Amino acid sequence: MKERRADDIRAGILKASASVQASSNFKEARHSYLKNFLKEHANPMLHRARKSSFPGDIVMFIISRELNPPIGGEQTGVTISQIREFSAERKLCKAKYIPVLVGLMLFFGAVMRVSAEHDRREKRYMMTDFSYRMARRILSVPLKAADILTGRSHFTELLQDVGFLAALSHAQLVAPHNADDIRAVLPETKFFYARTGGLEAAFLLAVMHERARREEREMVNFNFAAMAKKLSIGRVQLHRIMKAFSEEGYAKLYRRGGNLISIDDSLIDFVDRFVAMILAFTLANCDMAEDIYFKREHTQWRWRTSTLSAA
Numbered sequence: 001m002k003e004r005r006a007d008d009i010r011a012g013i014l015k016a017s018a019s020v021q022a023s024s025n026f027k028e029a030r031h032s033y034l035k036n037f038l039k040e041h042a043n044p045m046l047h048r049a050r051k052s053s054f055p056g057d058i059v060m061f062i063i064s065r066e067l068n069p070p071i072g073g074e075q076t077g078v079t080i081s082q083i084r085e086f087s088a089e090r091k092l093c094k095a096k097y098i099p100v101l102v103g104l105m106l107f108f109g110a111v112m113r114v115s116a117e118h119d120r121r122e123k124r125y126m127m128t129d130f131s132y133r134m135a136r137r138i139l140s141v142p143l144k145a146a147d148i149l150t151g152r153s154h155f156t157e158l159l160q161d162v163g164f165l166a167a168l169s170h171a172q173l174v175a176p177h178n179a180d181d182i183r184a185v186l187p188e189t190k191f192f193y194a195r196t197g198g199l200e201a202a203f204l205l206a207v208m209h210e211r212a213r214r215e216e217r218e219m220v221n222f223n224f225a226a227m228a229k230k231l232s233i234g235r236v237q238l239h240r241i242m243k244a245f246s247e248e249g250y251a252k253l254y255r256r257g258g259n260l261i262s263i264d265d266s267l268i269d270f271v272d273r274f275v276a277m278i279l280a281f282t283l284a285n286c287d288m289a290e291d292i293y294f295k296r297e298h299t300q301w302r303w304r305t306s307t308l309s310a311a
Contacts, residue, residue: 016280016303033145067166077124142282167292171285197233206271
C-alpha cells in the first residue's frame, strides 16, 4: 500500500512539473527564479541564516505551529521532541542532529528559547522577527516566479499578510511528498546536494549559459575568485565542485585553471526540471493557502496541472 502511495505521489510530481515546463511563461519564470535565488543567496543576512543548515521545512513547521496553534490551548512554541517527530516523518535529518541544529539557530538569532508556563524546566523555541523577515525574503523567490508563470502579480502581495503566511506554512506542511519522493523523481539532486554550494553553482552556470546563448557564444569565461565570492564559498571548494561537474560530464574546463568552460546540456536539463518541480510545489502550496486565506470550501492540497498556458 505504501509503495502504491509513493508511486502515485511521484507520478503527481512528474505530471505537475511537466505542466509547468510546458507553460509559455516557463522560460521567463525560470530566469526570475534563478536570478532572485542567486541574488538572495549573496545577501549577507540570508547567507548567515542559511549557514545554520537548518532544513527549510523545519522552519516552516515552527512558523506553522506559532501562527496556527493546535486546538487544546497548547503552549506557544515547539519542543525539541516535536521537531524530532516532524523531522523523522519527513525524513529530513537524523534525530541526533536536531539539538545541534536548534543550537545553531539560537546562535544565529533565528529562534529564541522560552519557558513553558506550566513547567519552567520545559524549553520551547519560537521564531524571531529576524526569522520572519528572512522567511518572507526566501519565500518571495519562488512566489515571484509563480506570479510570472500564472501571468498575475498576486502571491507576492499576499505574502506580506501574516494570515497568508500562516496558510502557506500550513499548506507546505500537509503536502504529501517527502525527501525520498524528490530524490526518486530527480535522482541527480543527490549529486548536487552532496557538495556545499553545488546546487547554487549549477544555477549560476545555467544563468551564464543563458547569457552566452543570447550572445551566440559556445563557452563562458569563469573567474573562480569572482564566482566563489558570488556563491559565498571558498575558491578551493568551487574548484572541487567544478572538477566534480567535469567528471560527471556537466561541464568541460579549458585553459590552465579552467577559466574557460563549456556547459553541457545535461546540466541545463537538470536545472530546468528542478526549477519546474519547485514551481509545481509552489503553485500547489499557494492554491491551498489561498483557499484557507479566503475561507473557501473544499480546502485540500492538490497539484495544479490544467490552468497553465502551453507554449
